[in-house]
Amino acid sequence: MNYISIKNIDNLSQWVQDALKIKKNPLKNKKLGKNKTLGMLFFNPSLRTRLSTQKAALNLGMNVMVMNFTNEGWTLEFEDGVIMNQGASEHIKEAAEVISQYCDIIAIRAFAGLIDKEKDNAETVMAGFLKHATVPIVNMEGATGHPLQSLADAITMEEHKTPHRPKVVLTWAPHPKALPQAVANSFVEMMQKQENMDFVITHPQGYELNPEITKDSKIEYDQDKAFENADFIYAKNWSNYNEYGQITNADSNWTVTAEKMALTNNAKFMHCLPVRRNMIVTDEVIDSENSIVIEQANNRTYSAQLVLQKILNNVK
Amino acid sequence: MNYISIKNIDNLSQWVQDALKIKKNPLKNKKLGKNKTLGMLFFNPSLRTRLSTQKAALNLGMNVMVMNFTNEGWTLEFEDGVIMNQGASEHIKEAAEVISQYCDIIAIRAFAGLIDKEKDNAETVMAGFLKHATVPIVNMEGATGHPLQSLADAITMEEHKTPHRPKVVLTWAPHPKALPQAVANSFVEMMQKQENMDFVITHPQGYELNPEITKDSKIEYDQDKAFENADFIYAKNWSNYNEYGQITNADSNWTVTAEKMALTNNAKFMHCLPVRRNMIVTDEVIDSENSIVIEQANNRTYSAQLVLQKILNNVK
Amino acid sequence: MNYISIKNIDNLSQWVQDALKIKKNPLKNKKLGKNKTLGMLFFNPSLRTRLSTQKAALNLGMNVMVMNFTNEGWTLEFEDGVIMNQGASEHIKEAAEVISQYCDIIAIRAFAGLIDKEKDNAETVMAGFLKHATVPIVNMEGATGHPLQSLADAITMEEHKTPHRPKVVLTWAPHPKALPQAVANSFVEMMQKQENMDFVITHPQGYELNPEITKDSKIEYDQDKAFENADFIYAKNWSNYNEYGQITNADSNWTVTAEKMALTNNAKFMHCLPVRRNMIVTDEVIDSENSIVIEQANNRTYSAQLVLQKILNNVK
Structure with missing residues (x-):
């Protein structure tokens, strides 16, 4: 095995x-x-x-x-x-x-x-x-x-499970260095195995992950819309998969802020770490009670x- | 704790x-x-x-x-x-x-x-x-x-304790590279806790350690005078604390030699290691029976x- | 000890x-x-x-x-x-x-x-x-x-011992980087302790190992002749000992090939690893059943x- x-x-x-x-x-x-x-x-x-x-x-x-x-x-x-x-x-x-x-x-x-x-x-x-x-x-x-990470993520979500069918959002966020898609890929694959969760991926146009991995997972290019009623926000940067390994977007509007989190259903904030503070997520969000990154x-x-x-x- | x-x-x-x-x-x-x-x-x-x-x-x-x-x-x-x-x-x-x-x-x-x-x-x-x-x-x-070092130094001095109230000297010695003050600082703080020892720090003018650490510990700028009747000579280089991190003195007259040790009361020679031979201390002294650096x-x-x-x- | x-x-x-x-x-x-x-x-x-x-x-x-x-x-x-x-x-x-x-x-x-x-x-x-x-x-x-290696080599040869007195050949082979003589030296010294084996060293002229180590071990400059009837072929590169540390020969004719192995008595192929494939030895030989490098x-x-x-x- x-x-x-x-x-x-x-x-x-x-x-x-x-x-x-x-x-x-x-x-x-x-x-x-x-x-x-x-x-x-x-x-x-x-x-x-x-x-x-x-x-x-x-x-x-x-x-x-x-x-x-x-x-x-x-x-x-x-x-x-x-x-x-x-x-x-x-x-x-x-x-x-x-x-x-x-x-x-x-x-x-x-x-x-x-x-x-x-x-x-x-x-x-x-x-x-x-x-x-x-x-x-x-x-x-x-x-x-990065399947050990995504298994840990699944464990952490189970520990914070909602009474209702939860909405889970994987959101791209900006980062100064080109990063691999590995964590996002495994998170998508893990979510595809979740039977009782709704799953949405949100990222700028052009930042699509490998379609052989995302398959029919829902993609929403409007981050605000994706965040609506979310129970879990999983933030992660990845470099462009199409223009392979390039950084074609550094838009700080994609940073996860308290304003963005206010759109959610009091969602938990998740990230695999290490995380670039105030690039991926503001201090306010990652230091909030809703942040479960340390538990992950x-x-x-x-x-x-x-x-x-x-x-x-x-x-x- | x-x-x-x-x-x-x-x-x-x-x-x-x-x-x-x-x-x-x-x-x-x-x-x-x-x-x-x-x-x-x-x-x-x-x-x-x-x-x-x-x-x-x-x-x-x-x-x-x-x-x-x-x-x-x-x-x-x-x-x-x-x-x-x-x-x-x-x-x-x-x-x-x-x-x-x-x-x-x-x-x-x-x-x-x-x-x-x-x-x-x-x-x-x-x-x-x-x-x-x-x-x-x-x-x-x-x-x-470097408090683990100074605690080991206290243990070593106890193993070599003198029948009389000992005189312990911390002496600066020259070194080709700029070194931190950490070991000297902790040694000073440890000596300040010794109730039955006399303690003298000797170093060139201008090489004073942080006064908030040395407090009222005795400073003697004449190395020969400091060595008189000493029972323990603890050698250590540190870079200038006032002209922070600079080497403003490389005077080889401060090297611990057999002549200098002859001024003492048959003192034990101590150093935290690693030590630059024939800069900090001559081979003759560190290889002598009075050297307890390996025990430290x-x-x-x-x-x-x-x-x-x-x-x-x-x-x- | x-x-x-x-x-x-x-x-x-x-x-x-x-x-x-x-x-x-x-x-x-x-x-x-x-x-x-x-x-x-x-x-x-x-x-x-x-x-x-x-x-x-x-x-x-x-x-x-x-x-x-x-x-x-x-x-x-x-x-x-x-x-x-x-x-x-x-x-x-x-x-x-x-x-x-x-x-x-x-x-x-x-x-x-x-x-x-x-x-x-x-x-x-x-x-x-x-x-x-x-x-x-x-x-x-x-x-x-490298005596831990040569002891492992002796163990491996014992596990593959022939019913007759075996012929063991240490052969030099080309390598792009200058390598030490350590492995070859210890192998020679170990072979000199083997009482029931014939031992031949083969390498280009000028690539003699330290004579104080090889002593009266047999040297054969013709690799083909050395391989004849061999039961064990031990390949290893070393840099020139006389023109110390130099690479004075990169002759790919010394690479151990299937043709060369055909000259032997169905010999086992040995090497200490890491090995440069198709420099020291061809894929064909190292991947053959006669290769015992992994066991070594x-x-x-x-x-x-x-x-x-x-x-x-x-x-x-």
Whole structure:
């Protein structure tokens, strides 16, 4: 069993309930991971993912080996058949097979480069490990998805569930740097699995996510209209998918403000963090009682622990 | 309970005795830290602090998660109310609150930048974590203090205590790079808590430490005179506090030599390490039997372990 | 007991048998390392060594503290008697003595610089730790040897042993970057301890390894002739030892191809990894059934575990 995408969740509501059970008693399965080793491989920076996934593994009694590939290991080659006379010292084939011998589960973070759309969509690093590793792989944010985050988001929404069928809005917001679409993609895929929620995506014209991911999810280009009666506002920036990796819009009118939040049904404010204050969201909103971003981060531990627990139960 | 400054020590002689008890049987409280996690956050390089604090946590049975913020995480913003459209990706508010959810204790190393005196004196990083974290904070060397070091120094002096009231001298010594005042500051504050010791600070004119720290501690500008009858010579460089962060003196006459040590009462030589040989101190002195620098480093484990133990006992 | 060189192996065939016993039941001695700490110090990148040595220590129940000296610690000075007014912040003497107080075993990786032959041959870093540390030292690849690798190689050859006296060939192969001789050196030294094997080294004229290491080992400059009837082909690049650290040959005729392998007695293909595909060896050969490079990497865990186990048994 791998956890690469929201698609790997067979029954979202069951997973959420299981995670909430773990949250109530995180050390209950302390023996499950005994003498099992999680290898965490980072090709990019990480705070929440680094610490929460480690914490989840420790809660399960696992050993953890952390490795920053960028400065601690060798540059990897992902293409087959090349003459390796350039910068890359090691082929993914050997790297993945070798690491599989030292670890029971391999977790990988490898962001989109945002230069080559095809390469990013191919998830070169993640796919390389999936193809050549002989142990389960966990996605700690790939080029096109961040499923541990979106599972944590689902857990957090369950904890704040409304008595009525809620309206959930994913809103684009401006950011000074070009960011990947990964978090937004997985959030969309997770929402598509929610049976009792209404879901709207709002973003400027031209900022459409990959249509193979959004499918028939509702898109509303008028942010104000999208916010009307919303119960959850999930803010996130992403760079342009069509003009791939470009910033074609920096309109501060898309920042989530108290005025915008006033249009909602007293909505909770969500973001995956790290967040640029007063770009994505004003201090007023993120510091308000309706902000549940810190809880989202907390649930990263239980989302990771659920995934590790399922894999360990499967491996045994 | 936090451990940010020597001021947090309520009873120095009792703490020293407690640390010496830990040193005799470091694994006695191996169960105290079970299922507790220490997060160690580094904004600067570290050898002794990195390894001794980790060792202390392991002796207490704690889990340890180490993170180098500079290359593994996100650049933090410490100002409130700013529009985060520059280099910083995450605000200290979120970072501190989030990490508090994964760790039971957070330990932080964040040196003085030596450019902006006011900012350094404000201990921007440490203060940010103190303000926003929801778990205890341990100072692994901040901009203005290094209290784990000075506690280890107090332990080391107790192990070498003289039958008479000792004279302890903190002497400035030359160094090719501009260094913070942190170690000197905490040593001064620790000495001010010593009831049965005489204390003298010696340094070139103009190299006065922050007077709010030195208070009425005796300053003697004549190094030779200061060394007379000394029982402990603690050498340390710091950059100019008045002409902030500048090196205005590189006089090799301030290097601690065998001739200088001959003026003392067969004094022990102390330094926090890392030390520049033949700049701060000659090989002859640091390699002599009177040098106790290696023992000081050893006591870093027990100083950290005492602090963690006190916090864990408090947290339970 | 230190493990610095193949010379530290008193009885190679016994060590190999012991390692194979560990491989059958790696967790048998889980209590041996309890409350013991392995400090792993890296002055260079590492994947296999980093993870397999950690894994070995965890199998023995040890604590592990990993430190990348290059970006996490201080630049070290290795010369005695110098005035430390340049880049180095700490002398090896203090560093080694201090770390010895926090760790029960210190493992070190410090590659050849390939600029100063004398300095590399002196193994400045390893020798500095050996001289000043007060706990056992393990070589995780030094300037002139990589004995954990060669021990793993010996284990792997034993697992594939031929019914007849085997012929083992160490062959040089081209590489775009100047590499150290360490792996080749230790392989030669290990082969010199093999009593029931024939051993041939093949490389271009001028690419002789240090004659003090090769001694009377057979050298054959004709690669094809060397490959005839070989049972094991061990490929490795190294830079010129005579024109020290230079690449004076990049002849792709030395690449190990299927044609070359056809000259052998259905030989196994070996390499320490990371390997440059289609430079050192063609895809066809390394992906063939006769390639045992992944098994070699796997045996790194058991080679390290045997060494740690021997040291722990010695230390107790």
